[in-house]
Amino acid sequence: MVHINDNFTKLPSAYLFSDIARKVEAFAASHPGEKIIRMGIGDVTRPICPAASEALHRATADESEAATFRGYGPEQGYGFLREAIAEGDYRSRGIEVSADEIFVSDGAKSDTGNIGDILASDTRVAMTDPVYPVYIDTNVMAGRAGTLGSDGRWSRIIYLPVTAGNGFVPSLPSERPDVIYLCFPNNPTGTVLTRSQLKVWVDYALREGSLILFDAAYEAFVSSPEVPRSIYEIEGARRVAIEFRSFSKTAGFTGLRCGYTVIPRELCGLAADGSEVSLHRLWLRRQTTKFNGASYLTQRAAEAIYSEEGRRQVAETIAYYKHNASTLLTSLREAGLEAYGGTDSPYIWLRTPDGMTSWGFFDMLLERCRVVGTPGCGFGPSGEGYLRLTAFATHEATAEAASRIAALRL
Amino acid sequence: MVHINDNFTKLPSAYLFSDIARKVEAFAASHPGEKIIRMGIGDVTRPICPAASEALHRATADESEAATFRGYGPEQGYGFLREAIAEGDYRSRGIEVSADEIFVSDGAKSDTGNIGDILASDTRVAMTDPVYPVYIDTNVMAGRAGTLGSDGRWSRIIYLPVTAGNGFVPSLPSERPDVIYLCFPNNPTGTVLTRSQLKVWVDYALREGSLILFDAAYEAFVSSPEVPRSIYEIEGARRVAIEFRSFSKTAGFTGLRCGYTVIPRELCGLAADGSEVSLHRLWLRRQTTKFNGASYLTQRAAEAIYSEEGRRQVAETIAYYKHNASTLLTSLREAGLEAYGGTDSPYIWLRTPDGMTSWGFFDMLLERCRVVGTPGCGFGPSGEGYLRLTAFATHEATAEAASRIAALRL
Incomplete structure (x- = not known):
């Protein structure tokens, strides 16, 4: 019998969102007819914009x-889309990224999951805690995480807590990591780093020779002027950072599947013989060998959101979700809850009341409010005592959820 | 600086099809206005069928x-598509495969490339030679191939030659492999195994405890009654084989991106502690962690090809390509060339004349006939002395190419 990749057996039995789905399904089955408001999984609800829709019809006609x-x-994606991205997301904002440094894919989940393919198997990895579970799980699968301790921490992962205690600004690690995962605006906390706070990390990576994997999937939600939308706004970042972007939350492409990864030409890694190797070249090789491009239709739809109408329409959708985030933040705070994020992000990070556990608060919100959140502990040990709500529901459902939670009088 | 996955540095510098593209581009630039007939890369040319097109327009409206x-x-894909596949490709043909054993993806290239994620890193791998380069390259990246010898063979890969010498029927290996890649109808040779020839391999795997990775991307081209379209037609295969399928060649989805992988529930691998682990469960975990599903539009289009009209329309396209294959086979044989495949496959495998090398014949066909093939040596050492032509051009271009080659009077 074939031997399996034993690292898989180290993974806890199920994926966070599957656990939640099962709980909610069971609750719905035992409470038929009751309206459950789902603010757990970070999936959008607004339809794709007319510009994207028209592009899909045209691309279907092409096919x-x-x-x-x-x-x-x-x-690596069609030139028409890579050019639109380079111009629309970077050059027009004064950031140096060229079309041939962009790799279009079927989504940021795939890219952040697969990027480890090009790195050494003994790479020491640091990540913020709480964190998007994909970063942890893919490193467990690759044998980089070590063993899981009873405190919920993996022995070889360097944790960078982001909690109310440090204002959600991670401190530099005491031990040097080879790779640092940073996601800002942050998933799950919804908090951000200012340019000067992010610069601390770029400077650290330049000094220590670490690689930053910067997940900017939520950059479209940034409106505060001091908050960067790309790590390449920081001087020197091109020599230390890979940036991941997504069309999921911006353009509503969670069903269409599109994202992209930027690897600057000058970014290098070290081979065993001591020579410097372009990470761009390695990723190109990985993608040409294990991937066959994103759907042509999806790429045409993505191109369309960079048109004048596309931009305007996408901005309307983002404004819609930001309005929800603002509604939630205001109501929850008025109700006396400690709530973070939600300003430059579609996520609200709620402190559980009365020292309740994350799952305890999850259960309470489901049972008493019919509102589904995501237990913070599912994102890592430092997420215990928090719960994530998303701003992706409708205005009506969001207002309803906010008032149901406020009525709890916690 | 971060250390890279050093296995990448072992890979020869470029991917076969990129090399060809560069050569053809250079030739076209120096011969403007001349009509080059491209029969190199295995890409289709017929548009998607009306049923798929209508489904895409409807799915766009949904979004x-x-x-x-x-x-x-x-x-793992929408239930509507997995049900359609289970019924259309398996149950209706008397083969036992259920919808929950099917994993829909963005293509067979991704799946055959990523499947190694769930296997031990020291897995001994066997594959037919010549072979689809993705099998080799992904195993090199995973550190399973050893070192590349001057004879073009990797030290840890067990090669199973398929050549005119053995009638393109691979012999069982003398050394036991953990994993055996089989692709039939074969890419690149276009040859097939009959049910009894494939049974030899299933029996071997049952006896030796090997895992067969069966790539059935070209099954739609099978018309000979003795040739299986699925490995699960062979008794016992559910306990030893994973099957990969693609909508690329059947439904023309090379641009839309869709394929699927079947992992029977009873198929197991061995953990380090000696326990048996379901490969289905491991792949589900891999896919839920590193993949976010194929495009909803693409999945609706794939579903549509299982409708009555969809089936009929796809059958017409397959018949179109099969007519091309037949044209090529007949003309080339009449011209005195040794040609294989092309009956249950869209590929023709040509023996180079006069002991010419693969690249020599490639250059000659490009320069004297303006026809682009793929040098057989690009698929592995046993491909030297052959060249692959595809049946994916138009009737007109195919007839023109056949007559240009015949006119060479080789």
């Missing part, structure tokens, strides 16, 4: 005629 | 309205 049919595209 | 919008879908 339906021999003269315009497109088969395999470039694995 | 464009809040009431019907779909965000994240199940990572």
